[in-house]
Amino acid sequence: MTIDLGAIEIARRVNAGEVSALELAREAHGRIAERDGAIGAFLAETEQLARRHAERVDGAVRAGQHLPLAGVPLAVKDNMCLEGTPTTCGSKILAGWIAPYTATAVERLLAAGAIPVGKTNLDEFAMGSSCENSALGRTANPWDLSRVPGGSSGGSVAAVAAGEAAIALGSDTGGSIREPAAFCNVVGFKPTYGRVSRYGLIAFASSLDQIGPIATSVEDAALVYDLMAGKDPLDATSVELPAEPTVTALREDLAGVRVGIVREFGLDKLEPDVRDVYQAAYADLERLGAELVEVSLPSADYGVATYYLIAPAECSSNLARFDGMRYGLRVEAPDVTGTYEATRAAGFGDEVKRRILIGTYALSSGYYDAYYVRAQKARTLIAADFARAFSACDVIACPAAATPAFEFNAKADPVSMYLMDYYTIPMSLAGLPSLSVPCGFVTPAGSDRPLPLGLELSASLFAERSLLGIAHAYERGTRHAASRRIPAIARAGAAS
Amino acid sequence: MSDIDVAYVAKLARLALTPAEIETFGAQLGALLEHVNALAELPTGDVPATAQVIAQRNVVRADDVVPSLDREVVLAAAPDRMGPYFRVPRILGEEA
Numbered sequence: 001m002t003i004d005l006g007a008i009e010i011a012r013r014v015n016a017g018e019v020s021a022l023e024l025a026r027e028a029h030g031r032i033a034e035r036d037g038a039i040g041a042f043l044a045e046t047e048q049l050a051r052r053h054a055e056r057v058d059g060a061v062r063a064g065q066h067l068p069l070a071g072v073p074l075a076v077k078d079n080m081c082l083e084g085t086p087t088t089c090g091s092k093i094l095a096g097w098i099a100p101y102t103a104t105a106v107e108r109l110l111a112a113g114a115i116p117v118g119k120t121n122l123d124e125f126a127m128g129s130s131c132e133n134s135a136l137g138r139t140a141n142p143w144d145l146s147r148v149p150g151g152s153s154g155g156s157v158a159a160v161a162a163g164e165a166a167i168a169l170g171s172d173t174g175g176s177i178r179e180p181a182a183f184c185n186v187v188g189f190k191p192t193y194g195r196v197s198r199y200g201l202i203a204f205a206s207s208l209d210q211i212g213p214i215a216t217s218v219e220d221a222a223l224v225y226d227l228m229a230g231k232d233p234l235d236a237t238s239v240e241l242p243a244e245p246t247v248t249a250l251r252e253d254l255a256g257v258r259v260g261i262v263r264e265f266g267l268d269k270l271e272p273d274v275r276d277v278y279q280a281a282y283a284d285l286e287r288l289g290a291e292l293v294e295v296s297l298p299s300a301d302y303g304v305a306t307y308y309l310i311a312p313a314e315c316s317s318n319l320a321r322f323d324g325m326r327y328g329l330r331v332e333a334p335d336v337t338g339t340y341e342a343t344r345a346a347g348f349g350d351e352v353k354r355r356i357l358i359g360t361y362a363l364s365s366g367y368y369d370a371y372y373v374r375a376q377k378a379r380t381l382i383a384a385d386f387a388r389a390f391s392a393c394d395v396i397a398c399p400a401a402a403t404p405a406f407e408f409n410a411k412a413d414p415v416s417m418y419l420m421d422y423y424t425i426p427m428s429l430a431g432l433p434s435l436s437v438p439c440g441f442v443t444p445a446g447s448d449r450p451l452p453l454g455l456e457l458s459a460s461l462f463a464e465r466s467l468l469g470i471a472h473a474y475e476r477g478t479r480h481a482a483s484r485r486i487p488a489i490a491r492a493g494a495a496s
Numbered sequence: 497m498s499d500i501d502v503a504y505v506a507k508l509a510r511l512a513l514t515p516a517e518i519e520t521f522g523a524q525l526g527a528l529l530e531h532v533n534a535l536a537e538l539p540t541g542d543v544p545a546t547a548q549v550i551a552q553r554n555v556v557r558a559d560d561v562v563p564s565l566d567r568e569v570v571l572a573a574a575p576d577r578m579g580p581y582f583r584v585p586r587i588l589g590e591e592a
Contacts, residue, residue, distance in 0.1 A: 100573065233557055306532075344510055357505050357525060
């Protein structure tokens with residue numbers, strides 16, 4: 001079907017009048033009807049809205065306009081506002097809330113002709129690495145329905161992997177785009193902090209949150225990023241720096257490129273089959289012309305510890321707004337404090353409560369310097385490590401995650417779940433642009449289901465052009481994304 | 497184990513917890529604090545703190561009046577309202 005051809009080809013066909021945006025909207029909703037019962041990527045379909053946008057796009061095309069995302073089905077993570085539709089953050093505290101405005105990133109894609117087909121599942125308030133923390137739905141990995149899609153952008157990633165949308169938006173605070181993209185064999189890209197407006201993204205940790213594209217190719221991700229990036233007066237932290245187009249920087253080989261391999265991320269920590277895939281990925285980078293250089297990030301090992309003070313501290317402050325007064329759930333008690341306490345107790349799930357508690361503790365009198373300030377200093381050291389490393393290389397390559405997708409309920413211990421983001425958190429703390437690109441498969445013992453792995457590539461601040469160009473050359477030179485299709489079980493009822 | 501007083505922290509965070517939750521969260525947060533205590537190994541003494549990585553300060557816009565959200569749309573999302581106001585539980589008369 002046309003939806004499987006990627007954003008660039010879909011838009012080409014719609015602009016050429018070969019297929020209508022309305023047909024693409026129908027394809028997407030047909031796919032969702034066929035597959036989402038098994039996958040559960042969506043919390044809400046926006047079928048009427050999709051039709052309205054499709055009619056508008058078809059009208060514009062007939063009038064001779066060219067739209068870069070004409071008719072491209074778009075899935076939006078449900079922590080981003082889309083006017084007139086429910087926006088829940090996967091939380092009971094916002095269940096039923098209708099967004100009164102649209103996030104800037106979403107708005108820019110709609111203006112470019114994208115068709116919003118629905119809102120996708122996530123770990124509650126984007127806190128998690130498996131999507132299991134959602135209070136409103138369960139999302140399965142299209143490659144093996146007994147496994148998680150990763151998180152927190154698990155619904156967006158599963159939707160693209162299952163062909164229910166051609167592109168999706170995710171948000172990444174400590175790895176929430178990159179880890180699930182790796183688990184589901186798609187491209188997931190977190191731009192530099194401040195490149196894409198956060199207006200309309202419901203805040204989790206404001207110094208780390210960043211919106212980014214999820215797509216089936218680097219080229220599509222680059223196009224979506226180009227359309228979203230740039231200053232927004234409605235987000236004071238969005239950067240003034242002009243965002244130069246990245247689609248014109250995509251390259252076919254890696255001649256002259258220096259790829260940093262991190263000494264402290266030695267592959268000997270990994271299971272042998274996973275290690276083999278990453279060794280092969282590094283060898284492919286070399287085969288394509290890159291020079292591999294060893295770099296050192298001595299403080300990166302402290303990334304998870306640093307992150308689990310800074311992110312919860314910011315979350316405890318941001319989520320104070322959910323108090324049952326102006327929007328969302330209210331559980332009445334005789335007095336106002338009791339109402340706050342009862343509302344938040346009933347509205348938040350366990351992981352959100354844990355993070356609010358640890359953040360409140362880290363910011364409380366007597367502990368602020370020992371925890372919060374020390375973590376902010378560690379953040380300085382981690383960012384300085386990267387700055388040093390990038391004097392010797394153009395990008396850093398490492399695993400996006402230490403394992404492929406795991407089974408449901410496999411990480412009951414919170415710290416074991418937090419460690420899933422070991423390879424993604426340091427880049428988030430440093431604000432760097434970073435992406436995951438498919439790099440091969442492993443088949444766990446006793447299973448007949450190959451599971452994808454992702455190669456994480458990261459560059460220095462604002463070096464999106466260089467990063468996407470290199471990722472594109474790696475993707476073109478290996479073609480892991482196109483090498484296999486999701487298994488038939490997820491296609492039950494498919495006509496073809 | 498750490499000395500985290502979960503009941504006290506929950507009070508600061510305006511979060512009602514059951515005794516069972518206090519026990520479970522206490523153990524889980526204790527394990528996390530053990531992990532984060534590794535930061536004491538880092539030489540952070542005279543290192544400046546980083547609040548966010550992009551150097552931006554004093555971002556202001558022109559002082560022009562622009563349209564904001566419609567009051568009716570915003571109030572429609574309120575758990576309780578009275579005319580053009582949010583209706584909230586009684587605050588006056590409570591002890592601080």
